Amino acid sequence: MAVEKWIAIASLGLFVMFVAQMISISVYLVHPAYDIDPSSEMKEFISISIAPALVLAGSSFMLARKYGSRLVGSLIIAGGVVTIVGMSYVSTLIPKIIPAYIVPELTLSPIIFTISSIPVIVIGALLFRLKPVPKRDYFFDR
Known part of the structure; x- marks a missing residue:
């Protein structure tokens, strides 16, 4: 596989990891066993998962935009869909959280x-629209 495909796979993995972290912290805050600071946890989750995922999705797009790639486009789209579905589930969990643990980072994320x-x-989706540029053999194109 080319580098952009591996980068897109890593991006999808980080999107899934962020959704899993958000769901786990939200489920935990419904009935916490001990006191935690959800604000710092949210900042940590954002910095180690979703921010790199967005950068990697953009990087794989930049690498594949020259010739288009259905696989890379599908992986990037899957990362966006996973995030939307996961965040909609987290939004349903927020009203169940104990009011002492509701912080702006948790409600706005x-x-x-x-x-x-x-x-x-x-x-x-833009990668689906791009037409592949044919590879040229520069030695014989003179």
């Missing part, structure tokens, strides 16, 4: 990352 996953889906 599903909205922000649902909105930010829409451009991810769009750039993935």
Whole structure:
């Protein structure tokens, strides 16, 4: 596989990891066993998963945009769809969380990352529209 395919796979993995982290922290905060700071946990989850996922999705798009790739486009679209579905589930869990643990990072993250996953889906779909540029044999094109 080419580098952009592996980067797209890593991006999808990080999108899935972010959704899993958000769901796990939200489920935990419904009935916490001990006291935690959800604000710092959210900042940690954003910095180690969703921010690199967005950068990797953009990088794989930039690498594949010259010739288009259905696989890379599908992986990028899947990352955006996973994020939208996961954030909608997290939004349903937020009203069940104990009010002492509701922080702005927890309430705004599903909205922000649902909105930010829409451009991810769009750039993935752009790879389907691109026509492959034929590879040229420069030695014989003289």
